[in-house]
Amino acid sequence: MIKIIDSTLCMLNDYPLTKEQIKCFISFVGNVGIKDLQINPLIYEMLEGELPEGFVYYLELGTMTYMRGNYPIDDKIKYYFTPKRSTLPNEIETHQLNDITEPTDFHIDNRLIKIVGLDSLLLNGCDGAVIWFQKKIPVKTTILCPENTYHCATATALLFLEQKGYGVVTTFSGIGNKAATEQIIMALHVSERYMNNKLFPDFANIKIWLEEIVGIKIPSFAPVIGDRIFHVESGVHVDGIMKKPANYEPYPPEEVGLKRKVILGKYSGKNSVMIKLQKLGYNEYTEKDAEKLLKIIKQKSVLEGTAVSDSEFTKIVEGYDCHEKTTKNS
DSSP: OOOEEEOGGGGOTTSOOOHHHHHHHHHHHHHTTOOEEEEOHHHHHHTTTOOOTTOEEEEEOOHHHHHHTOSOOOTTEEEEEESSOOSSTTEEEEEEEOOTTSOOOOOOSSOOEEEEEOTTGGGGOHHHHHHHHHHHSOGGGEEEEEBOTTSOHHHHHHHHHHTTOSEEEEBGGGTTTBOBHHHHHHHHHHTTSSOTTOOOTHHHHHHHHHHHHHOOOOOTTOTTTOTTTTEEOOHHHHHHHHHOGGGTOSSOGGGGTOOOEEOBSTTOOHHHHHHHHHHTTOTTOOHHHHHHHHHHHHHHHHHHTSOBOHHHHHHHHHHHHHHHHHHHHO
């Protein structure tokens, strides 16, 4: 069974979260299939101990907190990520492993361990990483939390799961230098290994929630949750997508709460203009009209260095109508 443990909330210690905001986030992640959550004592305190039902909770403990024993004991918390080995069955020892050359003399006794780091694991290729997994760590009892210094964390997490790893720790949008939860989910979903029949419209809600909390807009072309990843301008691509989307898109935009949109600009073709005309209700226009409108669109796009919005396109069409009527009357 694939286990994805989301630790987004643990990355937000510097933001003044409310109980309602935390519960809202937990509801959203539950809707996209995440049932394992890593929290810390601060999040537990903000929730006033009211952990929503239906989730497996992992409490992350720092060294001083663990040594002092100053952390909550709650039946709803199934596991504790601890900095030291313990005899208690619900405590999972955490190891920081920054480089594959470091010793991996972990206690192998069929108990779970957590490994954080492995930033550079994929720099020597996937084959080497697979061999390292097989020889150096007890994969089936390891929870991996890869870090993203070299922008390989998501790929590392996926490779680890392919090797039957116990589970991975991730965050939405990769916040906190981690693997991206939404990318892991959709990569597994597309390969038909994870929730094959499920839709994920709440990715859009999680994106909005995260942007409001941290005050930073997620890039428009961010994988899976970017606003514009299903926007297309090139005429050839527009024509192909409209005929057979599966040739161009790994999954329909509706699966992740997004919409496909045709963008008009300097790379657009006649078909793009016809599609836009029909979408906006201008059904009486011919391909000859589309060719004339395309010239105007390209000139405007090149001159202003940006795409033509729907409202601007409407004005172009209205101006074109006036021009055509004047020409005919003269």
